[in-house]
Amino acid sequence: MDISWVMPILILPGVALLIVSTSARYGQVHDEMHHILHDMEHLPKRIASHLIRRARLFRNALVALYISVGVFALASALGAVMIAMSLEQLSATIVAAGVAIGVCHLLFAAVELIQESMLSLEVIELHFEEIDMGWLVEEAEGNQAFLHKMNQQHKEEPDV
Secondary structure (H helix, E strand, O other): OOOHHHHHHHHHHHHHHHHHHHHHHHHHHHHHHHHHHOOHHHOOHHHHHHHHHHHHHHHHHHHHHHHHHHHHHHHHHHHHHHHHOOOHHHHHHHHHHHHHHHHHHHHHHHHHHHHHHHHHHHHHHHHHHHHHHHHHHHHHHHHHHHHHHHHHHHHHOOOO
């Protein structure tokens, strides 16, 4: 008896794990966007555009993962039905086609997630650039206050 229809089902737990982790990361981007919406005046446009692009990449990856789950499940179901109808050759063709389509969607999702990971690093770097600038501004303001204080003390001291 041909059991090739089982193969797509064996792939589903791995895909489910990708869906869970991708959904969690997508949720984090969603939360970050809501947090930023409350603080709009301090939001650099580059960070906002990066977050929107990251959200789109996550959405695309999730859609591709969901499609692959559907295709794997459908290929398994159709393969089992074809075997029950004694159409083993057709069953093997359907399962192979379903696996190929599902794997193509997995590859697309992987490419989207790789792009998102690279974009995520850019967002982190932009945040650090902002922090560095903030430190510079604070330091410059502190130095100006110190210099102003020193000038005042120097003016108050009598010349000897």
